Amino acid sequence: MIGEDGYFGEGVARRWDDASSDMFLPGIVDTAVDVLADLAAGGTALELGIGTGRIALPLAQRGVKVRGIDLSRAMVARLHAKPGGSAIDVTIGDFSSTRVPDTFSLVYSVFNTITNLRTQQAQVACFRNVAEHLAPGGRFVVEVEVPEVRKLPAGHKIVPLYTSPTQWAFDVYDFATQSLTSNYVEVTNGRGEYQSIPFRYVWPSELDLMAQLAGLRLSNRWGGWTRHAFTHESTKHVSVYEKPEF
Template structure:
């Protein structure tokens, strides 16, 4: 069977001008106060007065409100179009961005906090790239600093035997479906938005999913230690039924400074 053509698309093609223009949903979804408030509160606390680096900063969904809380934020972002949307909100002098791959690009200085939100590490489609990304995060951390990852837990438990797809959201006007390749740890998320009559629009994003224990090993290889794992930004307990997690990894403090 031929491979789905979505896997041949580059990240620049996936995160193009059209996607960037429609990415923000002010006041709703990922941009709602209920979602952003706890996220920014937790990250501001972990920054502890120091500078933060967001990998794959996108349009600044988290970076802009975090910056407004007084946290100096720098970003790394591959997509020219996403950076363009961010620049409509804040100038380069306020939130500088290095254009490049989050697995390899280097931002100047060092940071008390490096973070990756909303499954973004899954945009790297191989384990080797994901390991490189975690190592890149660790290189940017000051001793004692932390790396925070928000990531889904693969929903394989809901797949019936022999089936490869599951519906993750079904509501009026929208259908979300994940199609899994469980051998390669790959999935395609399909987002179908229905218009009037027979009209429908589909967006598709390929990802490589990461198990929590696998992420812990990636962090260990980068010299980081798991400090906490919760089900959400508000600190809810992580259980076997949690659909996602927020994990905090700490770079050990320099023994010379304590």
């Protein structure tokens, strides 16, 4: 049963910062924060799905004033318990529609967070909500994976993520609805635990159209936080959308 924190309740929150994913490596975090601090250009920033503060805390340490929106009280509680976390104001709610009473020079959504919105309508609404939060000339940064459908042979829909003697993970794609589920199995002391989290994958060109509908325009697209070129071989992208000055 899904509670008020959605799919990121206490069970996920207490393990989130122990993850072995590359997204927690200091070099990855530092590079992302460098880019975001540069794009904030001395203004304030709003993170969508701020979670436990993986990006928000080091960005605030760079002198950027950061606020956040997140549905999960359990994740936000861990952010606020960390050094410096209590200084970051977070509004609890759905970031496709929740309003924060301020305007920002930077709004950002990292590590596939936009795919937590599981319909195209919600993703379009997110772009429109972002546009309302941005000051003229402000930027919206989206980091998201390119759907891994090229890994699927004809007639298949499962992409393995990783395996070990005690852990398995795999994604299940549905091409008709652009939905996928990330599934995790972990065995501890002979007992198994299974979790499935649903998402909606989205293509770069689709995000560009969403931006146009919200009055934003694409200014840059990179293959990652090092700002290297985005190509047909890229597995993810960091896209920067701007709100026109006039």
